[in-house]
Amino acid sequence: GGSALWRIDRILPTETSDPHARSPLAAPGVAVRAGDAIVAVGGHPVDPVTGPGPLLVGTADKPIELTVSPSGGGELRHAVVVPISDEEPLRYHAWVADRRAYVHEKSGGRLGYLHVPDMQAPGWAQIHRDLRVEVTREGLVVDVRENRGGHTSQLVVEKLARRIVGWAVPRGMRPYSYPWDAPRGPVVAVANEFSGSDGDIVNAAIKALGIGPVVGTRTWGGVIGIDSRYRLVDGTLITQPKYAFWLEGYEWGVENHGVDPDVEVVQRPQDYAAGRDVQLDEAVRIALEALEASPAKTPPTTPR
Numbered sequence: 001g002g003s004a005l006w007r008i009d010r011i012l013p014t015e016t017s018d019p020h021a022r023s024p025l026a027a028p029g030v031a032v033r034a035g036d037a038i039v040a041v042g043g044h045p046v047d048p049v050t051g052p053g054p055l056l057v058g059t060a061d062k063p064i065e066l067t068v069s070p071s072g073g074g075e076l077r078h079a080v081v082v083p084i085s086d087e088e089p090l091r092y093h094a095w096v097a098d099r100r101a102y103v104h105e106k107s108g109g110r111l112g113y114l115h116v117p118d119m120q121a122p123g124w125a126q127i128h129r130d131l132r133v134e135v136t137r138e139g140l141v142v143d144v145r146e147n148r149g150g151h152t153s154q155l156v157v158e159k160l161a162r163r164i165v166g167w168a169v170p171r172g173m174r175p176y177s178y179p180w181d182a183p184r185g186p187v188v189a190v191a192n193e194f195s196g197s198d199g200d201i202v203n204a205a206i207k208a209l210g211i212g213p214v215v216g217t218r219t220w221g222g223v224i225g226i227d228s229r230y231r232l233v234d235g236t237l238i239t240q241p242k243y244a245f246w247l248e249g250y251e252w253g254v255e256n257h258g259v260d261p262d263v264e265v266v267q268r269p270q271d272y273a274a275g276r277d278v279q280l281d282e283a284v285r286i287a288l289e290a291l292e293a294s295p296a297k298t299p300p301t302t303p304r
Contacts, residue, residue: 004048005037005069015093017129023090024081032079035071043067060085092117099280100130103141106284110291112137119150119198127156131181138296139185139287141280142206145216149197157205160187160212167299175299185296187212188283191261196220201247203259208248212290213262215283221258223247 008025011034015021025032038046041055042064056064060083068077084090096115103113112134117123134140142160162182169175177184191203191214200219207214225243232238247254263286265279 005039006046006048006051007037007071008032008034010034012087012090012094013097015090015097018089018093020084020086020089021093022084024083027081030079030081031077032066032068032081033071037069037071038066039069039076040067041065056083059083096126099143099277100134102277103280103284104137106281107137107139107288110138111284111287112140113143114140115143115145116147116156116202118148119152119156119202120148121152123147123150124152124155127159131159135177135181135183137184139291140183140187141190141283141287142187143190143280143283144195144199144202145190145192145279147191147195147199147202149199149222151198153198153202153205156202157209157211160206161209164297169299169302177297177299184298185294186287186290188287188290189214190279190283191216191219191259192267192279193217193220193258196222197225200254200259201245203261204247204250204254207259207262213286214259215263215286216261216265216279217267218260218264219258221254221256223254 011025011032012023014023014026024030038052040046041052042059044055046052046055052066063080063082066079066081068079070077099115100113103111112130114127114130114134117126140160159181160183162179164177164179164182164184166178167175168178187206189203189206189212191199195203196219200221200223203214203219206212223245224241225245226239227242228237228239230238244252245254246252250257250259263282265282267277267279271278
């Protein structure tokens with residue numbers, strides 16, 4: 001009936017390295033927990049049908065009071081939060097953190113995980129949030145699903161193609177590889193139908209260079225580039241296909257087709273609904289299998 005409560009299911013963690021990924025309910029002093037119900041926003045009762053959303057319109061970046069009913073019962077609490085205007089960065093970082101934890105757990109800590117969201121400055125920064133830590137594990141899963149493209153795939157491929165030829169062994173510290181940021185063992189890429197443009201190209205390059213297998217579904221298939229040079233007098237932007245792309249193994253054939261995975265794994269709607277990531281599961285399985293065949297490089301033992 002009219003007594004339905006809107007309960008908090010999960011509070012996404014703040015990603016402190018990204019100012020846009022601030023989690024209002026995780027802020028210091030808010031003290032709201034999963035399971036608590038939001039019963040009023042700014043003193044207005046939450047409608048059991050429409051929920052708190054309509055009452056939060058126009059409140060981004062301004063303090064607003066929530067009236068909260070604690071999950072264990074007891075008195076109502078009042079908490080002041082500062083809502084955000086866009087939850088995508090927060091959800092994105094939570095998704096990456098979940099995938100990373102999943103790969104660590106499923107591989108017994110042996111595999112690192114990186115997600116590359118695009119081939120522009122934000123994606124280049126995203127890789128380097130985790131790169132140095134993740135490559136210290138025995139193998140690496142590089143997730144380029146949903147990659148929005150850009151122009152930095154050459155740099156990404158350069159890093160993934162690095163081969164360890166030496167080790168620096170500082171006194172009283174952990175050894176580190178030469179060159180830095182180099183995978184110690186197998187690399188497995190994960191791609192899907194939303195890996196596009198430079199996200200297509202990176203998969204073609206990973207295959208051509210033999211860096212590792214690509215797992216998932218055929219990529220988006222759009223590599224003829226444009227530039228945004230031409231504007232009409234009324235400000236309209238005109239683009240035309242300008243930069244055709246030839247790729248080893250495909251020649252001109254990536255356009256309108258995409259890059260085929262080495263191992264096809266389709267993520268079905270049923271998998272999404274059940275919270276399964278079958279593409280990532282297969283990438284982890286392949287990487288662990290590759291480790292059995294050829295173990296990861298390890299630093300030398302120092303002579304006593």
